[in-house]
Each structure stands twice: as structure tokens, then as C-alpha cells.
Amino acid sequence: MKTKFLLAAAALAAMASSQAADHPAPHWDYRGKAGTSHWGDLEPDFATCKLGKAQSPVDLHAVKHGAAAPIDFHYAASHAEIVNNGHTVQVNLPEGGTVHLPSGDYHVVQFHFHTPSEETVNGKHYPLVAHLVHRNDAGELAVVAVLFKQGKENPALQPLFADLPPHAGDKHAVAGAFDLGALLPARHAYYAYMGSLTTPPCSEGVHWQILQQPVEISKGQLAAFRKLYPMNARPVQPLNGRVVEITG
Numbered sequence: 166m167k168t169k170f171l172l173a174a175a176a177l178a179a180m181a182s183s184q185a186a187d188h189p190a191p192h193w194d195y196r197g198k199a200g201t202s203h204w205g206d207l208e209p210d211f212a213t214c215k216l217g218k219a220q221s222p223v224d225l226h227a228v229k230h231g232a233a234a235p236i237d238f239h240y241a242a243s244h245a246e247i248v249n250n251g252h253t254v255q256v257n258l259p260e261g262g263t264v265h266l267p268s269g270d271y272h273v274v275q276f277h278f279h280t281p282s283e284e285t286v287n288g289k290h291y292p293l294v295a296h297l298v299h300r301n302d303a304g305e306l307a308v309v310a311v312l313f314k315q316g317k318e319n320p321a322l323q324p325l326f327a328d329l330p331p332h333a334g335d336k337h338a339v340a341g342a343f344d345l346g347a348l349l350p351a352r353h354a355y356y357a358y359m360g361s362l363t364t365p366p367c368s369e370g371v372h373w374q375i376l377q378q379p380v381e382i383s384k385g386q387l388a389a390f391r392k393l394y395p396m397n398a399r400p401v402q403p404l405n406g407r408v409v410e411i412t413g
């Protein structure tokens with residue numbers, strides 16, 4: 166009887182974990198009952214979203230001028246996969262190249278978009294931001310943010326935004342080779358601070374670099390993204406004594 170019970174429990178546990186594998190992301194959202202102000206209460210693993218003292222995004226203001234420490238981008242054209250993950254559109258770039266930052270060398274993993282920009286500059290949002298997510302050999306994360314202002318059509322976005330995966334779970338290979346370097350602005354001066362993931366579980370220890378010069382995006386391109394995600398930005402979080410440096 167007891168053995169039977171244990172077997173049943175083991176089967177249930179196995180079932181639960183296979184369900185978890187099928188649905189890796191617990192439900193969270195930007196608005197409503199599972200919205201940003203509730204993230205910290207949705208799951209025990211999300212507690213950092215409300216208890217963390219070094220959260221992202223932040224408003225970039227009253228910055229301190231740091232020592233010159235330019236970012237060296239070594240991105241390479243590579244195959245890419247575009248995914249609608251239910252919270253944003255993400256582009257996976259397993260062989261997209263590397264970046265050298267003051268905190269060390271990282272390889273690019275993926276990039277994704279938020280509208281409006283999560284980070285604000287002197288209290289003002291940009292219409293869109295791309296977060297370029299990198300990881301180093303120790304597993305630490307570094308994000309380079311590229312801000313977008315409305316203007317001309319952005320040719321680097323064209324292979325992505327011409328064919329956005331419409332539904333959560335949809336994905337496809339991006340046509341041709343994608344070069345992340347084409348998305349960068351001409352000038353690489355940047356704001357830098359230590360923060361967190363801007364989505365649950367809001368893990369801290371993320372090295373943030375926000376490029377100061379925005380690039381352009383057309384009204385039509387912005388509308389194509391907003392048709393899928395009209396608003397997917399976490400509000401700015403308190404600095405709690407952190408200093409934002411501007412450098413590069």
C-alpha cells in the first residue's frame with residue numbers, strides 16, 4: 166500500500182516536472198493581477214522583484230563621469246532564430262560574437278525588445294529599446310541597451326520586423342545571416358550601473374550598459390512591434406544609492 170502510494174507520488178512528481186518543462190515560464194504580465202507591482206508575490210522564486218535593492222530598469226540622471234572605458238564589439242553575422250516568447254520578441258544568436266566590457270569578456274546570447282524603453286533618461290522614455298544580453302564563462306550577465314527614437318526605417322530591423330512571429334510560442338529562422346553590429350549607433354558612449362533582470366525572477370548582479378546615442382525606427386516598424394506587444398516595460402526602480410556613470 167505504502168509502496169503503491171510512493172510510486173503514485175513519484176509519477177505525479179514526474180508529471181508535474183514534465184509539465185513544468187513544457188511551460189517553463191510561470192504566468193506573469195505587465196498589467197493586471199500578475200502585473201509588475203505583483204511580481205514579487207507570484208512565486209517564491211520571484212521575491213527579489215520586491216525585496217531586491219539593486220533592481221532594473223532605472224532612470225538615468227545625475228550621472229557621474231567615469232574613466233574612459235570603451236566597449237569593444239566583436240559581433241559577427243550569424244544564423245539567428247526569432248521567437249515570440251509571450252512577453253516580447255526575442256532573437257537568439259548562438260554564434261553572434263563577443264563583447265569586451267570593463268567587467269570582462271562576454272558572448273552574446275540573445276536580444277529582445279521593450280516598448281516603451283524601460284530605462285528613462287531624465288525621466289523620459291524612448292519609444293523602444295533593444296536589450297542585447299551577454300554571458301561570460303562564469304555565468305554572469307551583461308546587457309547592452311540600444312535606444313530607438315522615431316525617424317527613418319531601420320534597415321537592420323527589417324529582416325526581423327518584416328516577419329514577426331505573431332503568436333506566443335511561434336518561432337522561425339531569420340532569413341540570411343544577421344549581424345548585431347548593424348543595430349549599434351555610431352557613437353558608443355554609455356551609461357553604466359549594476360542592476361538586475363527586468364523580468365521575473367529579477368535576479369541581481371547584472372552589468373548594465375546603455376548606449377547614449379539612440380538609433381532610428383520608423384513609425385511603421387514601431388507599429389508592427391506594438392501590434393504584438395503594446396506595452397512591455399517594467400517601471401523604473403529606485404537607485405538605492407547606486408551611482409550611474411557615463412563613460413566610453
Ligand SMILES: [Zn+2]
Nearest residue numbers: 277279296363
Ligand atoms: Zn529586456
